[in-house]
Amino acid sequence: MTALRVTPAGPGGRHRLRVSLPDGRDIAWYDRDSGRISLLSEAYEDEVVAALAPYVTGEVSIGPPSVPTASDLARLSLHPDDDLAPNRPGEALHAALDGAPARRLRKDPRPAELAAHQRVGDALDGLDAAGWRVLHCVPLPGGARIDHLAIGPAGVFAVRTLAARGRRVRIAGPYAATGRGEPEPHLRWARRAADRAAHALATAVRPVLAVADPGRLEVPPAPDGVRVLRDGEIPSLARLGAVLKPVDVEALYATARDRRTWLAV
Template identity: 50%
Template structure:
């Protein structure tokens, strides 16, 4: 059958590949970890295998899918243009650089921001085997996009990424500076973004600032609510954090967050999202 589209469920090379009809309806998916093709409509079996063959490595099995979870059903009903999962790190900046009309200095700053987002995004993507899921370029009406939304064992993090430019960065309660540049209101912005994400997901979201290539990061002792991440230590920092989310809750939250409709302003007829309560660590921290 012609017109079948193969779309990733997450970052390229990870997660599932979904096979959709031209109207966006999913008819099958390929699980890379188990090398199994789950076919929803048997009449498309041969066409599905043909469409997926370039992506399959080694022997594979084909059959009906397992009994779907509620998260599976919601993901299967998600139209491609409403799915945030395929977004690449810094994709919005790429579009601005390719099609925008900014001046030379602004374009230089955008390239620095893009490089930082790509580097941090690739690092966060690499955490998926440890039970983390990540989205890039999540839209927040009225605030602008969240660079990265990270969900996993230690909870949910709303991450704003900034280039350190090999200079000293200082993070305060309200402002932060990099080198001798003008102070920026990023601490205030990330708190507001995390609060908006908490309302949208009905689950606690923590604010985080990611500093890429800073020579040194000084954080004011009064800044206790914002996580500070750096590429060299972020993975170890997150791995050592207390576990607050179980894998099924992480998957359900990821399915909810990847839907662009989750981030639209609330409407009176829209049902409320399921609320997730993070488990309190035993040590009380």
């Protein structure tokens, strides 16, 4: 039997596993979402099935690769420098903090902000099994960023992160006050990010303010048109009514992950 290698493929390796020969040539891949093993050579079918056995769950279909969709072609033609899918939660903060001396970070709020981004980002990434696609730290012209962009059956959501660090957060109008700090227009910023995303993607985008680790969260009945969630409540997005088909989710994700999509918003 030929020794085959099984390695993750795609952002985070969550959706697809590739099977390759010792010389690096791909001969098959397993798509977790569709439960399909696509074979490039039928001669290796038994070896491929055996190599993937520890990773396969449920029923699978086996056959030649399907005809690529428009979103597949867009993804395959995307230059790595323009692909936003590998961005980590708080990617810009990672870049700013990497290599900074520990003594300079003691009173710097950015490590706590990064932890909040990671906390919210991990919760959003957990929606993957429910058919969601998530991008982090989407850059916009002028230096602004969308903290997280979640695309799923319930629609598209621009998610802004607010680091509470165990303090009380009070929402009033477009403002959010954390602890004893001055109120800041976080809800207005969340709406603005959603508006820019809607312009770029030509679809409805709803704003969300995700409050990471609040000690207490005070939210009025109608918080200025923005959905306000604790980070632990993010899974509730998967229970909203479906408005997008899986093919629409993938098409929007393919468009959103292209850095060039955001150049003129």
